Amino acid sequence: MADKKHSDHHQEQHWVWKYVFSVDHKVIGLQYLITSFLFLLFGFGLLMLLRWQLAYPGQPVPLFGRFLPEALAPGGVLMPHFYNALGAMHGTIMVFLGMVPLGVGGYGNYILPLQIGAPDMAFPRLNMMSYWVYVVGGILMLSSFFIPGGAAQSGWTSYPPLADISPGQTMWLVAMIFVITSSLLGSINFIVTTLNMRAQGMTLSKMPIFVWGQLVTAVLLLLAFPPLEAAAVLQVMDRVFGTSFYLPTGLVIFGQTLDVSGGGHPLLWQHLFWFLAHPEVYVLILPAIGIVAEIIANNTRKPLFGYKEIVASMLFLGVMSFLVWAHHMYLAGMSSKLSNFFLVTTLIISVPSVAILTCLILSLRGASIRYSVPMLFALAFLPLFGIGGLTGLPLGLTTTDIYLHDTYYVIGHFHYVVVTGSLIALMGGVYYWFPKWFGRRMDDFWGKVHFWGTVITMNGIFFPMFIQGLAGVQRRLYDPTAQAHNLPTQPLNVVSSVFAWLLFLAQIPFIWNFFYSMFKGKKSEENPWKATTLEWACPSPPPHGNFETPPKVYRGPYEYSVPGAKTDWTPQHVET
Amino acid sequence: MTESNYGWGLPTAASTFAKEIDFGIYLIHAAMFAIFILWGIFFVYLLIRYRARPGVAAKHEEHGILASLIPDFIVLAFELCLIFLYAIPSWSRIKVETPGAQDSLTVEVTAEQFAWDIHYPGPDGKFGRRDPALVHASNVLGLDPNDPSALDDIVTVNEMHIPLGRPTLMGLTSKDVIHSFFVPDFRIKQDAVPGMRIPVWFEPTKTGKFEIGCAQLCGFGHALMRGDVFVHAPKEFENWLVDQKPALNPTGK
C-alpha cells in the first residue's frame, strides 16, 4: 500500500531530519510542548524574583541575589526598572511563548490530526517552519535581557508613549513579530487540515469538542494577530525611525521637550493592541475547554451534555470576541458614550461562557465518574474557571470598573482564568495523552501529589489578590509600601509570595514524573482510558502516517455506555 | 482634619458617587457568592452521587437540554438588569455628564513622570498659557510669563486642596506618558493621556487628607508617584487660597 512504502522511506532519514527538523506533526507537537513548558518555567522564575520584591520591598534577594548583575540589582536588591522588566517579560513569556504554543502548538499539532483521522497536517513543511520561527522569536525575546537597555519595561501591553521612550522595547517588538508570524502560519495549517483532511464519515457534527476548540482558536489567531503585527510595525517605526504614530505633540520628558513631529495618538495603540488581546484570551481558554471536555466525557463514561450547545457557544464566543476589546479601555480616555456599546457586547459574550460551563457541569449528572488524575484536573477546572469568570463581572461593568480597573483585582481575575483555568486543564491533558505520546503511563501517586500541591498553592497566590484589589492596591507597583492605602494589605503580598514559591516546589514532582515515566513509566496498552475518539484508534506512539488504513467514522465522538453494547465505550471507527 | 483609615476592604466613601459605586461592588459580589455557592453545592452533590460504583452504568441518553438553560437565563436576566438599571445610568452620571463650571472649582491636573502638578487659576479666574518649551525645574508647567492671566496662577505639586460643598472639575492631562489619577476614597480613576485634556469631576463629602495614587504603569517611579487631596471647609479653603504665592514669582515681590 502506498502508505507502507511511505513510512519505510521515513526510517532511514538521518536522526536530525527525524527529530530536529522533522515534518511529522507528532514530533513538532512534542517539540512545541516541551519548549513551551520550558518557557513557562522560565517566566515563572521571573515571577518568583518579582514576588520577593513585593513581599519584602528593598531587601536583597536571598540565594539568587548574588547572581543578578549589579546594574539591575545592586547587592541583590531589585531596581525599579528591572522590576518593571521582570513584570513585562513575565506577562509576555507566559502568554505568547508559553500558554498559546502549549495549547495550540503542542496539543493542537499532536492531537488534532489524530482526532480527525488525518495522516498529517495539510502543510507539513509550513508546520515545521512555524515551530522554528516561534523558537527564533523566543530566543530573540530572551536575548532582550542581555542587550544594552535591558528587556522591555512597559508591561506586556507595551502602552505608548512609555513604550516609545523606555529602553528595551525594540527587541520585544521584533520578537513579537516573529511569534505572530509563527502563530499566523500555524493557524492556516490548522484550518485547512480540519476542513479538508477529515476521515471519511467525520462530518462536522461528529468532530470532538477539542477539534472544534482548535478550529475556532485558529480562526481567531488568523484574523486577530495581523492588527497587532501592524501596530508593532508602527511602534518599531516610532522607536527606530523617529516617527510619532503614538506620540502627540508637545511631550515633555523630564523637562526636555521631545523633538518629534508629533500628531500621533496613544489610544491608537490601545485600540489595535486590545483588538488582538481579547481574541487572544479566548485563544488561551478554548483549547483548555476542549481538553476538559475530552477528559470529562471519557471519565464520566457518558456522552457530553449538550454537545451542540457547547459547539454553538464556542462559535458565538469566537465571533463576539472581536467586538468586546474596549472593555479594557473604559478609563483610558476613550469616549465614555462608546463604553456603553462595549459594556453590552461584554455582557453578551459572558453568556456563551456560562453556557459552556453549565453544560460541562451537567455532564456529570447520570455519570459514573472515574477519579483518575486527568479527571481531577478537569474537575478542578470547573469551579476555578467559574471564579475567574465571575470576577470578570465587576470588571466588565463600567461603573464598578472605575474603582477596580488596574488594581490587583484585575490580576486575580485573569490569573484565575488563565492559570487555574487554562494551565490546569493543559496539565490534565499531559496526564491524559501521555500514554498516547510515549506508550507509558505517568505515575498516579505523584500525579495526585502534583495536583493537590498545584491547586492549593495556586488559590493561595491568587485569592488574596481580590482582597488587595478591593482595598485599591494598584497593579505593577515596584514598592507597595510607598503608598498609605496599600500598607494594610501588605501581609497578603507575603502570603501570595510564599504560595508562589510553594507552587514551584509543587511542580518538581510533575517535571520528575514527566521525564522519568517517558523512559521508565509503566507500559500502557494502546487505549488505557478506554476512550472512543479516533486518536486512540492507532498505536501509541503512532508511526509516521498515523493510521495503517485511513479510518472510517460511523458515530459521534463520545458514544459511551451505549445501551446493549458489549463494552461501555464504542469507538468512532468501529463498524458494528 | 480626619485621617483616612485604610484597611482591608473598600476605603471610606468620601465622595458623592462613592456610595453608588460601592453599591454596585457589593451587589455583584453578593450575586457572585450566591452563584458560586449554589453551583458549588450542586457540583459536590454530583461528584458524590455519580461516582463510579461497580455494577452501576452511566446513562447514555440525556434529556433536559432546555432545563439546563434556565440558570443561564437567570444569570443573563440579572446581568441585563444590572446593565440597564444600574451601570448605564450611573456611568452617565459619573463619567458622561460633568457639572457646570460656574458652581464648581475648576482646576487643571497635569501628571508627569512621578508627580502630580495642580494648577489653580488664581484670583483672576483665568488659566495662564503653557508652553512645553518653557518647562523648567522652577516652572513645572511651563507657564508663559508674558501672558497676563498666567501671572497670578498657583501651582502646587502632589498637594491638591479643594473645598467641601462644591464639586471639583478637573482637566486631566499628562506631560509625558500615560498616568492614571486614582483616589481610592473618592472612587475615581481616570487615565491622564498626553495630548488629551479629559474632564473629570467629583464632589467630596468629608474633610480630610486622602491619598492620590497612579494606577497606570508610567516608568520606574510609578510606585513612588503619590500625592494628597486636602478637603477643607469652604472658609478654610479660601484662607489657604489667599496666602498661596503665584507660581511665576514665588517670593511675591
Place this chain on the structure above:
Amino acid sequence: MSSTAHAEHLQEPVTGIPNGKLGIWLFLASEVMLFSTLFTTYIILRVAAPEWPRGWEVLNVPLAMTNTFVLITSSVTMVLAYAKAVTREKAAFNKYLGLTIALGFVFLGIKAIEYGAKFEHRIAPSTSIFYAIYFTTTGLHGLHVIGGIIANSVLLWLSNKQWDHPLFVGRIEYAGLYWHFVDIVWIFLFPALYLL
C-alpha cells in the same frame, strides 16, 4: 519530491477546494486584516490631525501613476502565465512569468527613485505624521512586492524540473492569487495617499 506530497495526494479534500488554494485564501484574509489596520490608522491620523497636506502637493503623482500601470500590467502577465501553465505551453509560461518578475523589479525601481527624491530633500518618516504613514504603508507594501518577486522567481527556477508535478499548476495559481492581492492593495493605496 518529498514524501509528504504523496500523502497530500492520497486524499481528496473534503471541502472540494485543494489544500493550497484554501490555505492561500486564508493567508490573504490575514493580509486583508493587516492592510485594513494600516488604512484605519491612516484615516484616524488624518481625522485627528489639525492640518493634512493634499497628496498631490507633496508627492509625485505622475511617477506613482506609472507605477500603478506597471503593477496592473504585471497582474495581467501573471494571469497569462497561469493560463499558459494550464494549457501546458511551457515557453509562453516562462516568458510571462519572467515578465511578471521583471515588472515587479521595475515597480521597486520606480519606488526607489521616489524614495530617493524624498531623502534628497531630507524628507524622512520622522519629518511629519503624513510622511510617517506614507513611508510605512508604501514600505510595507514594497516588502510584500519583494516577497511576491521571490515566490515567483522560485517557481520560475523550479518550473522545468517540476513542470509535470501534479501540484505545480496549482502553485502557480496560488502565487498568482497572492500577486493580484498585492496589486489590489496598491489600487487602494494609490488614490488614498496620492490623490486625496
Place this chain on the structure above:
Amino acid sequence: MKHHHPNIKLYLGVFAVLMALTVVTVLVSYLHFPKTLAILIGLAIATFKAGLVATFFMHLKGERALIFSVLGVTFFFVIFLYLLPIVDMSMVADRVIHAPTAQNTQPEHGH
C-alpha cells in the same frame, strides 16, 4: 485538480479597463473636488478596479462558497476594525489638544 479554462481575450479586456480607470481616477483628482466627494469617487473607482481584479484575475467568479464565507467573515471583522476606532477618535476629538506647541489657554469644558 480542475483548473479554469483560460480566456485570454477576457484578461486583455479587463487589463484595458483597469488602465483606463487609473487614468480616470488621476484626472478626477486634478479637478480638486471637495474632500468628501473626492474621497467617495476615489473609493468607488478603486473598489471597482479591485472587484475586476478579484473576479477575473483571481477567478472568484466560479469559486466555491467556502472561499466567499472566509472573505465574508474577514470583512465582517474588518468593518469593526474600521468603525469603532474611527467612531471613538471622532467622539474624543473635543478632548484632543491641538495646539502644536503651547497648551490652549482657555480650556473649554468637556460636554
